[in-house]
Amino acid sequence: MIYEKGKLETEGNYDVNASSKLLQTQNDFNQIFIENCDVEGDQKVIKIEAYKISVSKIILSTVLSIITGTVFALILRNSLRIRLKSIYNKSDIDQATHFLITNFDGSQDIVKRINSESKNSILFINRHMKYKYFDDGNKKAFYPVYYHQIEKQTLREINKIHCQGLSDHKVETHLKKYGNCQIQVPIPTLFEYLVDVLTKIFYIFQYISVLFWILEGFLQFAIVMICVSIVITLINYYLLRISMNKLKKFAKIDLKLRVIRNGEDQTINSVDLLPGDVFYYQNNMQLPCDSLLLSGDVLVNESSLTGESIPVPKVSIQQNEQQDEFFNIETMKNNVLFEGTRVIQIKGEQIYGIALRTGYASFRGSMFRAMLYPKAIEFYFYRNGIYFILVLICLAMIAYLIELYFVIQVKLPTVLIIYRIFDVLTWIIPPALPIFFSICQTISLLRLGKKQILATDPAKVVVAGDVSIMCFDKTGTLTNDSMEIYGYCDYLCNQIKQKLAFESEKEKLLHKFFGSCHGVYLVNGENLGDELDIRMLEFSQYKILPEESKEFKFKVQRQSDNSLLTIYKVWEFESSLQRMTVIMNDEQDQKMYGIVKGSPEKIFDMCNKNSIDQQNYKKMLNELTNKGLRVIAFGYKEINNKELLRNDVEQDIQFLGLFVLENKLKVDTSEVILRLQNGSIQCKVISGDNLLTTIQCAKEANILADEPSHILVCNQMSDCYIQSSLEKIQDPLKLIASQEVQKYSLGITGQFLEQILNNLENRTGQVEKQTLKNLLTNTTVFSRCKPKQKAEIIYLLQTILNEKVGMIGDGANDCSAIKQADIGISFTKTDASYSSPFSYSESSLECVIKVLAEGRCTLSNMIEVFKNYLTMNMLKFVGASILILELSHLSNFQITFQNYLQIVPFFLMLSLCRPLNDLTPYRQITNMMGIIFIFSQIGQQIFLLIFKGIENFFSVLGLIIISSGQILTSYFYLRSQSWYIQNTEIPSNDQFIQHGQALGIIFLSTTLAFDFILFSLYLSYPIKQRIYQNYILFAALTAIFIYMFFVYLLPEQSGQTFLDLDKETVSHKKFMAIQLIIALCFGFGMILYEDFIVKRYLGPCKKSPNTLKKTNSSMKQISKEQN
Structure with a gap:
């Protein structure tokens, strides 16, 4: 049975709150509804499907899991669709054991039906919110469980009914129905975390890879792989616990309360407070629930919810003019005290109220739910990365099929042929890539923390790297709070x-x-x-x-x-x-x-x-x-x-x-805006103030050019004029729809925007979109905007202009816009820091530059990790393909050395690269399928293929090899030696041969090439600091280079034995010196290729078309800071 979104309807005597949205579908001639209301916040359920566990399917799935060595069980855990088909059957709601929940963001969860004392009760918990099925014969609906009875009472009735508090029977009933009064932040145990993380799809592939490595005889490498994965997972768990413990500490409210129960005063712990309890307010108390003020006046500080520290007066419902009006939390917020707010002052001695919503059902609880279950960010970087990997897999498999002809000719054992298939997949698919991405993000959060910026969402740091529009509130953001x-x-x-x-x-x-x-x-x-x-x-x-x-x-x-x-x-x-x-x-x-x-x-x-x-x-x-x-x-x-x-x-x-x-500008406002514009960031103002006041503020802040002849002031459709001449525009919509609007910078009001949107409602297609695009592109100042309008403007900038948008503000009016933006920044030293992804403890606007610069750096680090990982893995594939001609494979230690003494440390050090102190007009290209990226990757492979000199395997690259006829390769040079002996021994015992003359040369060549790959792919200015400023990475690279020089020139003294180098081969000093020269030539060739072709002429970064002209002084200052 499926319950989906439909039209709002009511029937019979069932009362539907005006703020609710009902979801419906037809089933067995009965209307089934889902009732959404404000208690859910943004985490609304939009679809429910009823399922029942099938015993026969459970048995079959268990058998398949045993046969496949738990692989099928892991697949079930990672694929919700397969799990549904393999374990459950669709069911009527009465017979359901589980429900498939589709949330507001499109994500899906399977939740278990809760058994209660009442056999007919149908309950489930989704994202900490309990839902109950209601059926009175006329109406059937799921609805969130909260104390909704009070919404059916008038203000007069509320005072009369609740004066005696809860009875013992109601206390027991309410405790079972609503639970304790606390927001319990779930912190997974180590075991739970390991089960959750180590059963992800990338880890499944890693386990299969480890299994085949063990079968191939690479036990040491396999053990190290497992150990490194576990260590990195434990580090991430430690960081997660730190973050979740802070959130848990912030959520905890524990105090003693005086309540009225059975008409008598009692003292209880706030955790035991229940909806319907009448309790007394105290000065300086932090409210443990949403409550309705029944008597007196109370002054509260709502900074923990809004960011504004000004006192907010609350009055009792006795003072409301319409006593026969039904209670509505949306329209009577001046009577409601929200959880987490602090009581500043109470007027009177016996000031009391009634608990309305507790735990995750409270307004503060809905904010915690939003933090615990953030909306997934659609960021094409990840998707394109997967596409690129799939392309490489196809190319590698084609190459393997070509190689297959040779291995069949030499009668290589079938088991080794199968091993080679999995080797190819192991080299191309990066199982540890998500771990390295996570490390890049975590280190970025730590860096921001040192800059007094509290960041709570790692994914937002990455998105910050692609932000192109930054919106500012005026009062308290561009200007000082003081007047x-x-x-x-x-x-x-x-x-x-x-x-x-x-x-x-x-x-x-x-x-x-x-x-x-x-x-x-x-x-x-x-x-x-x-x-x-x-x-x-x-x-x-x-x-x-x-x-x-x-x-x-x-x-x-x-x-x-x-x-x-x-x-x-x-x-x-x-x-x-x-x-x-x-x-x-x-x-x-x-x-x-x-x-x-x-x-x-x-x-x-x-x-x-x-x-x-x-x-x-x-x-x-x-x-x-x-x-x-x-x-x-x-x-x-x-x-x-x-x-x-x-x-x-x-x-x-x-x-x-x-x-x-x-209201004067902050000291550094103008300077920061210029630096943002130099960094190719469009700056816009979204304010609730007067239009002309905001325009002048924008001029002083350098957001708007001080040229009145180019400023169009639009209060409403009938009041639109050029600021300098006061020349009235008769048809603003016509002007905005034309190309002529590009001559102007617009300042508009929220009312004008509404009129434009209303005028465009009847239009369709490109006309409407282009007009809106013209309006949004050329409007710099939005004024007299209500909170909802601010959020709508952000949404339009995101969808119509298809740009990543940031918003910075300091007050309650900005909360919705900050939440809608791709990244939101707030100023506060209070508990409001958790309400936005980034919160700065000071008041300077420089935090915007810090966040965006850190975002660009993090995104660059992640892309470089991705490019390095794939390029190095492709190089492993090339090296292994050469060695297949020798019927051999790198030794156990050689593989371990390259992966865990070189590649993994390199990637960890790469994540330590720091951002520039300022922004430049360039941003990293995030399209992994872009021609520049692919050209860079192919170029790297061309050099490395020639460097390895594979004649049979890469015949398709003949033209490239021919055009580079004078270039010798390490492998061909080895084969040309009189003392060279090609291996003809057929591997036995299902293992490749791990010795031979070519083995050491291939190992040394690839190892040194890895250094050059990382060095050539490193992108410093204009995104982040230069490589020598990352002292740890630069020192490690230098040490590896020096060590490899010694290995080439003095192999006997530099670890010939434990590196598994052939004694006969390395004993020829002149040969080894020439091998080093070959490696250096091609290494510097890669660097020149990247620096003088890809970076210089194609560019790994994109320059925004909105870049402003920079003054000589500003450019000199930026150049000075970079150096």
Whole structure:
């Protein structure tokens, strides 16, 4: 039975939450649904299939696993599709023993049905979320298990029903249903980790390879291979435990709580808290669950969830105006305290609330689920790498078939012929490649940690290497958090004043509004709140009084004239509304006012137009915003009832004035932006601020060229003009769809973007896509964007422009955009560091350069490991093919030496290569099937094939060998010697001969070639530091070179015996010297080929078409830093 995504429907008496999305299909004439709701977060289930274990299939699979020596069992573990067909049968839901879950990201998991006391209960747990099957006859549905009963109660009913807390019976029931109140981060045991990792598909191939190596007599090599794999796996397990323990420590909340159960107070541990429990809040407590405030007011710090350290007020549901409204967590967040937030202040003694969601069902729990099960990143580097390996396998097998003719002629034993097939696959398929990739990523995370950047997702480091667009929030990111007061102007909007003046009654009133319409709170004698509000309060000369009462929110007083203002109601600022509202009473004048503070555009729309000098207003606003200043507008109306609803207060208000602040750029903002642009990174601003203010900020930050004639300002479709001339654009959509738009840099609002998208809804095909592409490519500033719009812009940049996009921000408004971006960076020293892949403990924008440079370096290291691995393995194949002419094979020690004293250490050292201090306009080509990459690889093989001189095996390369007629090879030179004796002994005992004159020469040639391969493939500038700056790798390479020189020239003193070199061959000094010269010539030939053909004329890196022209000074500075 399958349950899939369908349309939202309801039937019968089954209530469906408005925020839920239902998934449906038809089965046996019954509608079966999956109900998704916000408790799942992003980890939604989109499809469920019911399966039942088949006993007969289990027996058959067991037999096959025994016959194949557990190989079939390993295949079952790695292939979900084969496992489903081999073990399970599709089933009705009632008979199901397991469920196949398809998650939101397309990944699939098989989960076991949970047996409960109720025989009819159908339960399963997917990604730490429990789901239950509901069937009331009219509706059948799976839904996530959480305390949803409260959503069917009105606010009035909630206070009445829950005043006595939970009964003992409900405590027992809720414990079984919801579990303990804790987020348990699973840390695999060593055994579990080894079973999981060592049964991966690459390891399966490794086990088969080891088996054949043992059969071939390479016991020493096989043992070392297994030991190295286990050691690297143990290192990765150690690093994993460190990371998971940090996450577990962060998830843990353990404190004592006072709860009401059976109408009596009890003290329990927070782990024992259950949904439906009523508990008391305490100052400075960290909340262990999502809860609903039932009484009093509470001030909390939500920085652990949003990154913003400003206090957030929460009010009880008793203060809500609509008491008969059903509870909805989405629309009543001002009444909900979320898990992980910290209580700053409670007003009153008996402040209590009800636990709503605990563990992974909480909002914080959904964030942990997202971290534990991140969406798989589609990165073509990995896929193309597999394709390239498959191409090499085909080529190698063709070559083997050619070689097969010879081995049949000499009557090589059939067993050895079979061994050779697996040898070929072993050399071409890199079983340890994922391990080396993992090491590259892990070392990169450690390097970022030393730079005070906490990175939590290794895969994101690799993606950072391909980022081409970087988006910035404005306030707190490009600019400082702190603000300086620029001044204010009254309702006439004819001049800016820097000091308080009391020239008119309206101006006096405006000063009072500065002191009363804000979100500042007095906590332990300190003002806490948004920087803008704190500055405005200080400017007004009012001070918050420490008085507390249920009758009002707070009082402020000014010492100079004893002016006393009482604030009765506060509707906090909301980004979506772009305003906040308060009800204030002037105790001296005995007048009551409704005050609205917000963006100038919003207040202008709300105000009675007769109260505004519109010409002066627009002139003043343009003048201020063009200077990049932060402008806040005020409106008001006199009222006589403090119980008015918000909508009533905000209707027909009078304009009163503007408050202006200056938000200066951070010290290094302009410099960092220039360095990013020099690194071919497109920079864009996505902000919630005023458009003209954001444009000016972008100019000062060097994001936008300071040429007003080339800047198009688009507030909405009917308000689009060229900034310098104010020339209005009659049809913005037509301009954007044309090539002429490339002359401009656009600054647009979120509203304008919505209008464009709506206009394009009815269009299809290339017209719509090209118009959007033009808009996104040429828009540098996005302003007045709501949080969802920010995320949508990131998504459009990713999908329409097909680019990797980064986002950096510091506040709650940026969280969705940071999450949507390919890489997200945040500034915080608080617990919010876990909410983005990269978190910087300081405030400098230089962290962006550090992350991108590290990403480019890591990606380059991984590609080099890949290229080196395949090139060296192909060289092994070539060497072995030559030796097959001698009916021999490298010795046990020779194979061990090349792999574990040379190749593996080289790759580990390669991962230590560090990034440049700055970005260059080049990025690594990640398309492994690209012509440049293949050309580089083939070129390497051509040199090495000639170097080995294989005449029969590589006849297809005859033209290349002929064109290089003067080049001698080590093997041919050996055969030309008078003392050369070709081996004619047929191998016996199912093992190749491991001695002979050619054996040592091939070993020495390939060993020295490995050094030259790594040296020639090493890509330093413009991606990472030069090879000599990687001291360990450079020293190792130098040591190997020197040692190989001694082996060639002084073999008797340099390990002739343990290297298994033929005594007769190495005794000819002149011959060995010429062999060294041949190796050096071809080695330097590879280096010249890579440096002067591939890198110089074709280029292993791509230069972005968006590269900006660099000034001479900036180029000199970059060059100086690289050197």
